[in-house]
Amino acid sequence: MYSTDGPSGRARLDLLDPLEVSKLGGLELITQGVVEGFLSGLHRSPRRGFSVEFAEHRMYQAGDELRYVDWKILGRNDRLYVKQFEEETNLRGMVVFDTSRSMAWTGSPSTVLPKLEYAQRLIAALSLVLIRQRDATGLITFDDDVRSVTPPRARLSHWRQLLGTLAGSQAGRGTAAEPALRRVVGQLRRRGLVVFVSDLLLDRELVLKALRFLRHRGHQVLVLHIMDPAEVTLGGQNEARFEDPETRSAVVLRPRDWARAYRNTVRAVVSEWRLACRRHGIAYHRVTTDTPFGVVLRKALAPPSRSA
Amino acid sequence: MIGFLHPWVLAGLVATAIPILLHLLARREPPTVVFPAVRYLVTTTREHQRRLKLQNWLLLAVRTLLVATLVIAAAGPTVPLTGVPGHAPSALVLIIDNSPSSGAVVGGTPQLGQLVAAARRVLSRATPDDALWLVTADGIPRRGDRASLGELLNDLRVSPRRLELGAAIALAGDVLAPESRPGEIVMLTDLQASALSPSSFSVPLLIGRPAAPPPANVGIGALETGTQPWSSDGGRVSVTLVGDSGESVPVSARLGERPARQALGQVGSAVTVNLPGVPSAWWTLTAELDPDEFRLDDRRVAAVRVARVARVRWDSTSRFIAAACEVLATNRRIQPGQEITMGHLAPGTSVVQPPDDPAELGALNRALAARGVEWSYGSLSTELAFSDSGAVVGRQRVTRRYRLQSTASGRTGVLASVKGTPWIARSGNVVLLGSRLDPAWTDLPVSAGFMPFMDVLLNRLARGEAALEQGAPGEPVPLPDQVTEVRQGEREWRVEGGGLFQPPDPGVYYLRTGRDTVGAISVNPDSRESRLARATDGQARQLWKGARLVPLDEAGDAAFSLASRGDLRGPLLWMALLVGMVEVGLASAWRRRS
Numbered sequence: 086m087y088s089t090d091g092p093s094g095r096a097r098l099d100l101l102d103p104l105e106v107s108k109l110g111g112l113e114l115i116t117q118g119v120v121e122g123f124l125s126g127l128h129r130s131p132r133r134g135f136s137v138e139f140a141e142h143r144m145y146q147a148g149d150e151l152r153y154v155d156w157k158i159l160g161r162n163d164r165l166y167v168k169q170f171e172e173e174t175n176l177r178g179m180v181v182f183d184t185s186r187s188m189a190w191t192g193s194p195s196t197v198l199p200k201l202e203y204a205q206r207l208i209a210a211l212s213l214v215l216i217r218q219r220d221a222t223g224l225i226t227f228d229d230d231v232r233s234v235t236p237p238r239a240r241l242s243h244w245r246q247l248l249g250t251l252a253g254s255q256a257g258r259g260t261a262a263e264p265a266l267r268r269v270v271g272q273l274r275r276r277g278l279v280v281f282v283s284d285l286l287l288d289r290e291l292v293l294k295a296l297r298f299l300r301h302r303g304h305q306v307l308v309l310h311i312m313d314p315a316e317v318t319l320g321g322q323n324e325a326r327f328e329d330p331e332t333r334s335a336v337v338l339r340p341r342d343w344a345r346a347y348r349n350t351v352r353a354v355v356s357e358w359r360l361a362c363r364r365h366g367i368a369y370h371r372v373t374t375d376t377p378f379g380v381v382l383r384k385a386l387a388p389p390s391r392s393a
Numbered sequence: 394m395i396g397f398l399h400p401w402v403l404a405g406l407v408a409t410a411i412p413i414l415l416h417l418l419a420r421r422e423p424p425t426v427v428f429p430a431v432r433y434l435v436t437t438t439r440e441h442q443r444r445l446k447l448q449n450w451l452l453l454a455v456r457t458l459l460v461a462t463l464v465i466a467a468a469g470p471t472v473p474l475t476g477v478p479g480h481a482p483s484a485l486v487l488i489i490d491n492s493p494s495s496g497a498v499v500g501g502t503p504q505l506g507q508l509v510a511a512a513r514r515v516l517s518r519a520t521p522d523d524a525l526w527l528v529t530a531d532g533i534p535r536r537g538d539r540a541s542l543g544e545l546l547n548d549l550r551v552s553p554r555r556l557e558l559g560a561a562i563a564l565a566g567d568v569l570a571p572e573s574r575p576g577e578i579v580m581l582t583d584l585q586a587s588a589l590s591p592s593s594f595s596v597p598l599l600i601g602r603p604a605a606p607p608p609a610n611v612g613i614g615a616l617e618t619g620t621q622p623w624s625s626d627g628g629r630v631s632v633t634l635v636g637d638s639g640e641s642v643p644v645s646a647r648l649g650e651r652p653a654r655q656a657l658g659q660v661g662s663a664v665t666v667n668l669p670g671v672p673s674a675w676w677t678l679t680a681e682l683d684p685d686e687f688r689l690d691d692r693r694v695a696a697v698r699v700a701r702v703a704r705v706r707w708d709s710t711s712r713f714i715a716a717a718c719e720v721l722a723t724n725r726r727i728q729p730g731q732e733i734t735m736g737h738l739a740p741g742t743s744v745v746q747p748p749d750d751p752a753e754l755g756a757l758n759r760a761l762a763a764r765g766v767e768w769s770y771g772s773l774s775t776e777l778a779f780s781d782s783g784a785v786v787g788r789q790r791v792t793r794r795y796r797l798q799s800t801a802s803g804r805t806g807v808l809a810s811v812k813g814t815p816w817i818a819r820s821g822n823v824v825l826l827g828s829r830l831d832p833a834w835t836d837l838p839v840s841a842g843f844m845p846f847m848d849v850l851l852n853r854l855a856r857g858e859a860a861l862e863q864g865a866p867g868e869p870v871p872l873p874d875q876v877t878e879v880r881q882g883e884r885e886w887r888v889e890g891g892g893l894f895q896p897p898d899p900g901v902y903y904l905r906t907g908r909d910t911v912g913a914i915s916v917n918p919d920s921r922e923s924r925l926a927r928a929t930d931g932q933a934r935q936l937w938k939g940a941r942l943v944p945l946d947e948a949g950d951a952a953f954s955l956a957s958r959g960d961l962r963g964p965l966l967w968m969a970l971l972v973g974m975v976e977v978g979l980a981s982a983w984r985r986r987s
Contacts, residue, residue, distance in 0.1 A: 187429035286429055316430045324423045329431035336434045337423055342445075343437055350437040351430075 099123040099210070099379025104198050106378065107206060113248055116209040119378045124214060142166040176220040176278060177237045179269045180208050181262070182254065183283030183311075185228040186330045189256030191374070192315020200311045203374040204282050205251045207309070210378050211280065211385060216244045223272055224250055227265035228257025236272055259331050260287040266295035269304075276303035280385070284311050285358060286331075297365050307368040307385055310358060314373050319347040395470050395961075402468035409464070412456035416449075448983050452976065459972045466965035469575075480953045481960040482522035484572040486565035487512055487542070489549065490558065490582035492530045493922040496551035497583070497687040499605050507945055508581045509546050511601050514949025515579055516542055523953075526568050530556040531867065534568045551689065553866030553899050555919040558582060559590030562937065566594045579952045581945065583607065586928040587921040591936055598940040600933060601948030609638040611660055612690025612923030616646075616680045616915075620845070621861060622698040622852055624725065627670035632656075632680045632693075633663045635923045643683060648676040648697060673700045675910050677901045689899075690923040696861055696901045696913030703851045704730020711736050711746070713830050713838035717847040726848050733855045738764070742822040742855050746829045747795045754795075762800065767820040770827075771796035780835075781810045785817065785860065786846055790836040794827040805874040805890060808854060824855050857906075862914040864902075869893040870914050878905040879914075 099122035109115050142155060145165035153167040188201040198206075212222040216239055223237030224247050235250050262283060269279055279299050285292070285308075300306050321340035328335040340347075355371050362369035370384045397403065428434070438445070471481070489512055495505040512527075519525055519539045526534045527542045530552035535545060562578060569576035576596040582588070584602040614635030619628060632644050638660055646666040647653035658664035666680075675698055682691040705727045707718040714736050721727040734743045738760055745761075747770055748754060758769040773795055780789040786809045797815040808824070809817040816827040828834035837843055853860075857875075864870040872879075874890040881902045888894055896902050896916040904912040930942045943951045 190427065190429045284429065286432060313429075316428075316433075319434075321426075325426045326423050327426050327428040327431050327434055330427050330429055332431075334431055334435070335425070336431055336438060338434065338438060343434070343441075346437045346441060347433060350433050354433060354436075 099377060099382065101377060103203055103206065103374065103376070103378060104196060107198055107202065112206065112209055112252055113245065116206060116213055116248070119206070119210045119382075120213045120217070123210070123379045123382050124217065141169050143169060176215070176218070177273055177275060178212075178215050178220055178222045178278040178280065179237060179272050180212060180222065180224045180280045180282060181265050181269060182208055182224060182226045182251075183228070183260060183262060183281075183287075184226045184232060184254045184257055185260035185284075185286075186256045186258055187260065187284055187286045188311070190313060190330065192313045192320070197314060197374050200284055200313055200374055201254070201256055204309075204311050205254065207372070207378055207381055208280075208282055209248055209251055210382060212247050213244055214382065214386060215278075216241060220278075222247065225265050225268055225272070226250065226254045227260075227262060229259035229261045230257075231265045231268055232257065234268060234272065237277075262287050263291045263295045266292070266299060269299060270302060273302075273304060276305075278305045278307065280307045280309065282309045282311060284316075289358070289361075293361055293365070296362070296367055300365050300367060305368070306362075306366075308358070308362055308370070309381070309385060310355070310369065310371045312371060312373050314375050317348070317351055317373060319344045395472055397468045397470055399467070399469050402464065405464040405467065406461060409457050409461045411460060412453055416453050448979070452979060455972055455976045455979065459969055459976060462965050462969040462972060466962050466969060470961040470965065471575075472961060480518070480520070482520070482524075482574050483953055484524040484526075484569050484574045484576045485515075485519070485953065486526045486528060486534065486568050486576075486578050487515055488528045488558075488561045488565060488578065488580040488582070489546075490530065490556050490561075490580070490585075490588070491549055491552045492556040492585070492588065493551060493553055493689045493918045494583055494585045494588070494607075494687070494925055496689050497608055497610065497925055499603065499608060499686070503551070504583050504603065504607075505549070505551050507603060508583075508601075509549055511581050511945040511948045512546055513543065515581075515952040516546075518949060518953055524572060524574060526565070528561055528565060528568075530554045532556075532561070532564065534564065553689070553897075553918050554868075555865065555922060556582075556588060557590050558584075558588050559592035559936070562592040562594050562598065566592075566596065569596055577953065579948065581948060583925070584927045584933060585922070585924070586926045586932070587924050589928050589933065589936055594937070598937055599948065599951055600937075600940055600942045601945045601951075602927070602930075602942060604944040604946070607925035607927050608686035609636070609640075610685060610687045610690070610923060610925045611636040611638045611640065611642050611682060612687065612920070613644075613680050613682060613693040614690075614920035614923060615663075616678065616693045616695045616917070617663075618678060618695050618697050620726070620848060622673075622700040622702070624702060625670045625673060625699060627668050628697065628699075630666050630668060630678060630680065630695075631663045632658065632666060634658045634660050634682075635920055636660045636690075637924060637926055638685075644680060645682075646678065646680040648678055653679075653681075671699050675699075675903060675913065687923070687925060689918055690920070692899075693917045694899065694901050695915040696903070698853075698858070698861070698913075700852075700856075702727050703855065704728045704732040705851055706731055706734050706739070708736030711830065713832075713843075714746075714847075717838075717844060718851075720844060721847060721851070727851055733851055735851065738823065744824045744826065744850060744855055746826040749829065761823065761825075764823060765821060766823045766825070767799055767801040768806065768815070768818045768823075768825050769798050769800055770825070771798040778812045780816060780837075781813065783809055785809050785849060785854065786837065787840075787842050789840060789842075791816070791828055791834070793829075793834040797825055797827050807874060819854060819857070822855075822857070824850070857909065858911050860912055862912070864896055864914050864916045865919050866898055866916055867895055869895050872904065873912060875906045875911060876904045877907065879903070880905060 099119040106115050145167050149167050155166045155168050158166045189199050191197050191199040215222045219239045221237035221239040224235040226232045233250050296306050319340045324339040326335050326337045359369050372381050489508050491505055497504050516539045525542055526536050527545055528534050565578045578596055579599045581601045612635055613632055615633035617631040630646050641657050641659050643655050644658045644664045645653040645655045648668055648671050654666045654668055656664045656666050678695045678697045680693050705718055707714050709715045736746055738745045754770055761769055775793050778791050780786055780791055782788045791811050797818050806819040807815045808819055818825050830838045832839050862870050872888055872890055872892055872894050876890045879886040879888050879894055879902050881900050899917050902914040903910050933942055934940055
């Protein structure tokens with residue numbers, strides 16, 4: 086259970102139901118409310134960089150700047166170590182946002198936000214958190230092609246530009262994530278953070294290949310797998326023709342006959358994604374659109390585990 | 394071969410299309426639902442699609458089989474049971490044709506014995522679950538079990554009553570109609586051609602008939618005694634021979650125990666035998682042939698009344714009465730005398746016709762009342778009407794008549810009627826005619842039946858004697874009003890005048906009023922029984938469509954033909970239950986798995 090009361094005693098929007106939160110106001114206002122709640126206990130960037138406050142040592146790698154070599158250790162142990170410092174503002178993040186047609190869907194419009202709208206709010210909150218930490222944040226939106234590219238900046242005014250881009254993003258047609266992910270390379274010259282927000286209804290191998298490439302370039306990669314609750318659990322009694330809004334492929338079946346098998350399939354798909362990501366050092370989180378934003382932010386911005 | 398008790402139910406097999414139709418209806422295009430994760434559904438169903446399709450077809454087959462099984466079970470399927478003793482419970486009517494012709498001796502034994510033996514073989518195959526009836530020539534269906542019907546067979550004798558085979562089949566059909574068990578009629582008969590009559594039936598009909606041909610037979614078909622009463626001078630009888638033998642046979646006839654007179658006769662011809670005079674009395678006339686294989690028709694009886702002819706005084710002013718009486722007197726059927734007064738009321742026996750002048754009617758009625766006559770003349774009717782047919786007078790045209798009124802509580806003594814109202818009536822020694830014997834009143838005086846009518850009127854009716862009736866055993870005969878008793882030999886029956894009497898056996902039955910004999914019924918077997926010629930199987934099949942004819946020896950094995958078939962309803966219902974359980978099990982198991 087999450088407490089929805091902040092230190093001031095007011096309700097914390099980051100822990101409220103996303104649909105209810107979305108009804109409270111515009112994208113900027115509610116995002117600020119969510120982030121205020123989320124940041125109420127966080128004041129420092131969880132990311133490590135090369136700043137003035139020493140954090141730890143690590144083995145020297147080719148390409149490391151010689152000025153960070155700890156000569157004292159070299160003298161004592163004849164080994165090359167470089168010093169790492171707490172980084173405060175120099176992280177560069179890039180959010181890659183899937184705006185394909187499948188993202189515009191919700192299984193229950195009255196109770197659950199469409200995946201696209203949920204992701205818009207989540208990305209807005211995430212980028213605000215990063216920018217408040219003076220981390221430069223950019224945004225790439227795509228459907229069957231790259232629709233917009235916003236380079237990373239760390240100014241608050243830049244966040245409002247991101248909001249405008251997010252608010253203007255419409256559900257497109259198909260999904261082609263690989264070109265968008267490859268565009269990240271041009272935007273992040275240094276190692277940075279790549280957040281891939283998608284329902285992952287795409288070509289898994291191509292996407293994993295692109296993510297592996299990013300990871301190979303030294304970027305931290307975080308995958309947020311957005312799912313509608315109705316995609317997790319197949320509901321309904323009577324036979325229906327289920328049609329993919331993007332490919333128009335269809336399946337006729339009676340949901341009650343297939344609910345269990347479908348649940349197992351989804352579980353297997355998620356498991357495969359999680360395993361594949363973990364294998365390549367990619368953080369993966371499955372997010373259902375009824376999950377409070379704060380919970381997702383907490384997962385997304387938590388220090389990466391070694392296994393991730 | 395599979396048979397069905399209710400084949401029309403098979404029309405319900407169209408219901409087997411219901412699961413198929415439901416299946417096809419379910420295959421109609423369902424509503425479309427937008428669902429992005431179709432790829433997950435494809436992945437899910439790809440592995441199960443073949444199994445699911447197999448399940449669906451299997452369920453469809455099971456449900457169709459369930460409906461078909463129930464429908465076929467309702468149709469009552471049966472299969473022959475070969476080598477399996479017993480049969481399904483059934484209802485069987487056993488008709489034994491013990492009519493007079495069954496008394497013919499064939500192969501040294503009476504035909505009835507062969508029929509009874511065949512009947513025993515049929516009954517031996519019955520089980521306690523069967524419903525059994527026995528129908529014989531008396532036309533009474535008797536229900537019982539194998540033992541009780543066997544007892545009846547022990548006591549079964551050749552009946553003097555004729556059995557119409559078509560009527561017997563119809564009766565059996567009526568008996569079986571309310572039965573739910575499969576019904577069957579088994580008729581054991583000599584298949585006498587003259588006994589065949591059309592009939593329809595809805596149950597299997599098995600006919601067992603003798604294999605040996607019937608014997609040639611000569612019998613007495615008719616015995617006529619001429620006009621009665623006979624005078625003491627004797628009389629003449631005519632004996633008609635019937636049958637299918639061309640031989641000449643001696644015919645003897647006798648009155649009572651008097652010596653018989655003989656003559657030689659042939660089939661198809663009438664033999665006349667003159668009998669000598671006997672004293673006035675009622676006599677039993679017996680005509681006989683030498684015994685042959687069929688004894689029942691070798692003897693025939695008739696009642697003969699021997700009496701002096703009536704001595705009549707007639708009114709010569711009534712032209713037609715006078716003419717008739719003179720003719721009768723000329724032919725020695727009456728004599729002039731004082732015994733009977735013909736035409737008006739007089740002391741002694743009188744035959745009264747109404748007065749020509751209506752003014753005299755009152756005086757006549759008063760005189761009748763003074764004599765104690767229980768009838769009087771009522772209103773005059775000039776409506777054209779006809780007399781009701783009867784033994785005394787046939788159908789005659791009547792233009793004027795007085796309605797006869799009974800002054801007593803009953804209306805006994807009615808001898809003839811017109812449109813149901815008394816026209817000729819008798820009370821005491823007075824006979825009242827409703828119309829004058831004149832063509833202006835009725836056509837009777839100018840009809841051919843006038844002379845016989847006058848003979849009967851004067852010699853019998855005026856004397857208080859009723860008609861001489863002919864009858865057959867078991868056939869009801871109407872009794873005259875005044876009869877109180879019927880006597881045959883030592884046997885007596887108390888009867889009510891005007892009712893019906895069923896003479897049980899051949900013979901002469903005397904009708905009595907108190908101590909007086911007023912008439913007789915001559916009862917003889919139906920002359921059609923004398924023709925023993927058998928119908929062919931083809932004739933029988935043509936008359937009774939679907940009937941199965943077998944020799945008597947095979948009737949026992951052929952009986953219960955329908956019930957000797959195994960009833961598949963039980964196994965089919967069990968099978969339906971099993972199929973239903975399989976369907977429920979499969980459907981629920983697969984639903985759980987999905």
